Amino acid sequence: MAAKAMAEKQHKVRRFHFFTQKAGSRVNRSLSGDLGVLIFLLITGALMAIPMVFAIVQSLKPSDELFMFPPRLYVRNPTSQNYADLFRLMSGSWIPFSRYIFNTVMITGVGTFGHIIIASMAAYPLAKYVFPGSKAFSKMVVFSLMFNATVTTIPGYIVMATLGWIDTYWSLIVPAFGMTLGLYLMQSFMSDLHDSLFDAAKIDGAPEGVIFWRIVMPNVKSAWLTLMIFSVQSLWNVNNGMYIYSEPLKTLPYAISQIVSGGIARAGASAAASVIMMIVPIVVFIISQSNVIETMAKSGLKE
């Protein structure tokens, strides 16, 4: 009896799972439930997307459409005028616009690269070996995930001043090297690597440095990409913080916020600016998405 009921259930499963089939056919799903989920996701997805679509549409509107009442969610005569305006406004500024772009690209690039190298270097021994202090250090890192950088802004300033890094690129780049989330993710990912990977190299007498570069690093590519997305995401939006005063060192988000604050006359240009700021993180995420998911799968909070 039981076997028959089970077989019937299996049959049902096969019949009703045309659209979850690809993800591996699953038990306990009804067609109505699946359709409900799909419709729900599409509706909420559309709601989530409205602000972004609206920003893109705004940036393509010519000025007569921009100030039309009621505002429309589509554009009749798309134009790139707003983008041209934005760049014209920018090039008219005291510091050339390219300087702001260079600053942000440089900070994001160097900060991300250094973060990946330094965090992986630290993650490898912490994940794979036990030595005096290693457990305590890992615990401190997990603990530091539980508070936000805002609580250390003031002493952070004092530390920067002591180091003499106020008003230099270092003040933005070096703290980014030490992002805790990155070390944490990298460490969890590496502790899942199998020991047999290194054993052969060790028997052959390879030094740790070689093992790290030749064996560990190539095996954690997905974790690099994950660190990359989180690092780019935070550095791309860096808005000088408290540390930068001189104009030539200021970043793109700052320059753009100056344009946006120009008010209604610059509505088009500011829409274009917010679209430009969105593009880079989104592209980076599209490139690294599947790797990010893989890394996160290996890094829960172990208790």
Added chain:
Amino acid sequence: MSTIPTSAATEAAAKRQPTAWQNIKKYVAYKWYEMKKAKTYYFFVLPYALIFITFTVVPVIISIYLSFTTFNLLQPPKFVFIENYYKLFMLDELFIVAIKNTLLLATITGPVGYLLCLMFAWFLNEMPPKFRAVLTLLFYAPALTQASTIFTFIFSGDSQGLLNSVLLRWTLIINPIQWLKNEKTVLPVVIVVIMWLSLGTSFLSFIAGLQGIDREQYEAGAIDGIKNRWQELWFITLPNMKQQLMFGAVMSITGSFGMGSVITSLVGFPSPNYAAHTIVHHLEDYGTVRFEMGYASAIATILFFIMITANKLVQSLLRRVGT
């Protein structure tokens, strides 16, 4: 049942047993040996450890120390014991408002955001892979770009604002509402925007956790009498992704208590009649505007302990999932 040993026996035992001092020496020697053996590892960890200690550990310690002093960056700090804390809780009415707002924001946006992350991740997991990838990007994009400025178009106070224009056309309102300038609407608007931004790191972590679950468990569960997707969620899915649930909680809590810049970019600083004034804003006010560093450090220290306590509490709750 204790026997009294003879004095000769105790002397012999004392000779055999190493003294406490000898034990410590041995322990230190052994640790030193272990440390020398691990020289390369220390070399690997050193750059990160230096940065971590300089920019995270030391600042926390300095902050706790400064919170007991008055300090203006020019004169050396003067020790005043708990005066700062006394002033904060007894005399500073704005701080009480800030705590209220922060707790309100955190208790709404934290749990709701967390559940939204879990719900969307769970639903997305039912979709075919290609479709799932596209939807993941769509849901994660707001947190990814932190594009909260877009909302200044939507909640714009004149009739050009998207929300006002829709409401005006449907004649639900007669005059445009000053969404970002009215103290009554400021907090709800901020909550909506934070919700929109809330599908962040925890969301990705949940998606990953769901994909890591062995499919065979669901089949075994079906044989054991699990009848629908809700039972499946509670008995199989959630217990299997406990680690991700913990991690997601840490990310959500830390984020929801640290909200500051998003609010400032929407409603400005200070917000209308301090309706959206949070602890972070209070900290900014004293730290970067008034330069009362001791006082600001006391605020930071309180925020630090609130975050840690909230995290520990929620973790002890989450340990019970599926048990």
